[in-house]
Amino acid sequence: MKFRILALPLLALLAAAPAFADATVTIKNFDYSPMDVTIKAGDTVTWKNLDGEPHTVVSVDGAFRSKALDENDSYSFKFDKPGTYKYICSIHPQMKATITVQ
Amino acid sequence: MNDKTSRRDALKCLGMGAGTLFTLSSGVFGAVDLAEAATRGNVGAPLFVQISDSHIGFNKDANPDVTGTLKESIAMVNTLPVQPGFAIHTGDITHLSTAEQFDTAQQILSTLKTSELHAVPGEHDVTDGPGTEFFNRFGKASGGRGYYSFDSQGVHFVALVNVMNFKAGGLGALGDDQLTWLKNDLASRPASQPIVVFAHMPLWTIYEPWGWGTAEALDIAQMLRRFGSVIVLNGHIHQIVQKTEGNITFHTARSTAYPQPQAGVGPGPGPLKVPAGDLGKMLGISSISINRAGKLALTDKTLA
Structure with missing residues (x-):
């Protein structure tokens, strides 16, 4: 019960932020991390490339x-939309990962 | 294993600096030091030069001045005693496929004395998906599809595109339409005609975990096997690796921008930072000529 009471104002605060990501995937050393992400329908995923080499x-x-x-x-x-979304880097197709939307 | 031998040979080439001449005689390549070849005087007029992986727009530590090194590469071509008939660019002209990067690249490439330029896209040139910027500028020769063929001085040239429609975890690919087109294009050529095939990614498997190869490599080799003299050129891996299979010589070009690690060394095929004094030794162009015996000969030249 205590957790819920604390969580509500926090969620409200985050929802107000314009570019809020429900999940973040970093791209480093030619890998997506984490490689498997599970989110809810309506959630936003943000990818950030930390490599000196470009990725998509x-x-x-x-x-x-x-x-x-x-x-x-x-x-x-x-x-x-719920589903399983496989994706790759179109520059380095050996890089692959998945987003699962529940 | 062949790959290991190739890599060892490639290192030998890198170490030679001044360049190595590869002569093709009865389908067997022999390496001759460039200086020695020049004194023999049997190096014919250059048929064409290959420029590759210029990555205009790249500005990281591995080479903060890629426009400068492309200009140096072009100056090297422009000072050849006899100008080549044309130049080919085997892709990754730009780093991020932007209009601005293509503009800069085209301005520099237009300073080539030889006015004819044939280009195939690298994956860095088509990051927008359909490759609109690339094909608007370089797609005219092929009606916008990228792959085409032409003849020059009795040699048949085939430009292929293997960087569109990558599959997950996959290698470069031609796709069914292009493979059928290639089969038909080669079918009418006599076995005695020298053939030069070029694309961005290796048309043979060099290192699958990094995607250094093409899915239809075996089909392509099968189609080329009956010809007496074939050179298959590509860029993509920013270093020289070569192998000979029957009458077919596969040769990857250096970049004009930055070197990359050897296959499997490090986390991935990204820019390799080397001491500043060594960079020029790892960048360069390739020149292909027909010698007096009517054979194709390949010469690599480094910037330093």
Whole structure:
């Protein structure tokens, strides 16, 4: 009970922030981290590239696609529909990861 | 294993600095030191030069001045005693596919004395997906699809695109339409005609975990096997690796921008920072000529 009371004002505060990400994926050393992320429908995921080499975030089924992200660039996408979204880096297709939307 | 031998040979080439001449005779490549070849006087007029991986827009430690090193590379071509018939750029002209980066690259490339330039895209040139910026500028020769062929001085040239539509975890790919087109394009050529095939990513498997290869590599090699003299060129890996398979010589070019690690060394194929004095030894171009015996010969030149 105590936890809920504390959490409510916190959520309200975060929801008011304009670019709030429900989940963040960092790109470092040619890997997405974490590689598997589970979120709820309506949540936003933000990717941030920390490598000196550019990377992209490209959905295998075409649902989303970032431009080339240079070092420290970010990209966000809001997932409205439940499902499993596999994505790759279109510059280094050996890099692959998944977003699961419940 | 062949790959290991190739890498050892590549290192030998890097160490030679002045360049190595590869002569193709009866399908067998022999390496000759460039200085020695020049004194023999059997190096013919350059048929074309290969420029690769200029990455205009890159500005990190590995090379903060990629426009400068591209200009140096072009100056090296422009000072060749006999100008090549044309130049090819095997992709990654830009780093992030922006219009501004393409503008800068085209301004520099237009200073080539040889006016004809054939370019294939690298994955860095098509990060927008359809490759609009690249194809608006370089797609005319192919009607916007990127792959095409042409003939020059009796040699048949084939430009291929293997950086569109990557599959997860996959290698470069031509796709079914392009593979069928290639089969038809080569079918009518006599086996005696020298063939040069070029693309951005290696058209042979160098290192699969980093995607250094093309999915249809075996099909492509099968189509080329019947020809007496074939050179397959690419960029992408920013270092020289070479192998010979029958009459086919596969050769990857240096970058004009920055070196990359050897296959499997480090977390991934990113820019490799080397001591400033060593950078020029790891950047350069390739020159392909027909020698007096009518054979294709390949020469690598470094900036320093």
